[in-house]
Amino acid sequence: MRMVRIKRGAKPTGEITIASMSDVAFLLIIFFLVTSIFLLKDGLHLALPDTTKPATVVSPGDVVTVAVRKDGAATLDGKRAQMDELGRLLGEKRAEKAGLVVLLKLSGELPYGTAVKAIDAVKTAGVTKLSLRME
């Protein structure tokens, strides 16, 4: 009687095909390089007041009022001021008073870009205490 020989499976070799693995890795790197973007995190940092805590009391003498109308016209303590000069003018005020507080009154209809310019002027002047009010 003839016996059927069952072939033994070839022993798996314990090798990792490095060349193909590096190919896959490089393909994945190219994928991530092409699809990745830098997340936008640049901006004006503001700390809003905590409404659950008592309000901070400031001396009226330390407050400077900046108002910006909806057409972009700005006033500094009631006097007309150019938006480009606001930073410099507030810087001069801050040099006189160290604890200067800026009350920034912005019209609700003011374009947001102009509102950011006004906040930027306050920050550029080095003023750290800012009160925002919408009118």
Added chain:
Amino acid sequence: MLIPRRQKPKGIMPLPSMADIAFILLVFFILTSTIDIERNIPVALPGARSTESGSKKYFHVWIDAGGDCFVRGGRMDRGGLYRAAKYRAADNPDVRAMIGADANLPYRRVNEAMETLRDAGVYNIVLLSRKEAR
């Protein structure tokens, strides 16, 4: 005296080292990449000179020129923004809300968003802007 000839350099690439470098780079990209699902919201950011960079925990709030508000790519009304911000603030009280609003939008709309975020317990706000030369 015999001068020994220089051996010809072998044209072999060290594949194991190359694979190592590739995998290190791959791990770097996997760890640092985030999926951007908010790319299609059209917002023209305003420019500001005192623009700073931040790296703390944050979430984006986008407001387009039409006044529509988006968080994680989904359109939200004021209630939705409040709930999303409340959830984020409960998870991390120091979370930053990055408001990316269109430069032509009325300021009233951004003010509303800031009030909603404050009411939800998010006090750290970043008004996203393009960096302008000083």
